[in-house]
Amino acid sequence: MANLDKSIELADSLLASVPDEVFERILNEVKALGIAGPTYDEYLANFESEYDGQFDLNSGGDKNRFEFINDFEVAGYNTLVVRSTRKDAPVFTCESDFETGFFFDEPSFSLAA
């Protein structure tokens, strides 16, 4: 168990004594670490798939999604990006171990620009 009692006590004095510009610099340093990952535009620019356009994600719900996973079994351990045939349709991205069906990351959806 961490001893955060002291940290909580010190938090108020830090907030009172450290200038705002220092907090702002620290926040900018953290944001610059790139933890949030690429923007959507960066994602599109950096990820390409030979399977682009082969699936229409508008044609069904979960069932369509599972058909998609099976169809990609040959792809191995890769990040997959599927773009539907319509530019304004959702983009489906996932990382998965196809032997177990165990997702490493949550599948994510985003809308095309």
Add this chain to the structure above:
Amino acid sequence: MNTIGHHTCANRNGNTYILQNAPFPSEFNKEANKIPFLGGGYYFWDTNPDAAHFWGKYHYKENYSIFECVLNIEDDKFLDLVGSRKDMIQLRELIDKFSRKIGGENLSLGEILEYLKKLHNLDPNFFDVDAVRAIDSSKSKRNEDIIYFNNNKKQYTDLCPRLIICFYRKKTCIFRVTKNYFSMRE
């Protein structure tokens, strides 16, 4: 706190090199979309060779090494987001205290921990933490790990949670090696 840690790394430079230099750090890399869940540091699975092998197969394309060791973590510098409700509550309290400075930024846990680590540099008594442990949860987790308290109810517990431990400084990973697995892609 003592536990067994499993650290997966690339199977490069030979066994001796790995034994002398492991664990290896996980760092942020925006271009490669590398996002350490608990911030930059030295990562272990808590007593979970299966997860370590999975990570090796997935992340290192089956060409990997697993470094198994005993981890000794100083209790009062161990932020335990698994077994300590007090730690969870106090971390939330710290986040709330600094929320005004963070503003409207939607920071991830890794970003928040990095923020607190940087405040530690202003005052070494603040957030004096060497290691963090958390559950790596996923909605798509396999059902076979779940066991219901009552088969007629929805509530369940997970007998195989993936626990990750991140050390922020290598010198604080007090360990002794117990086993070293290798897997070479054919």
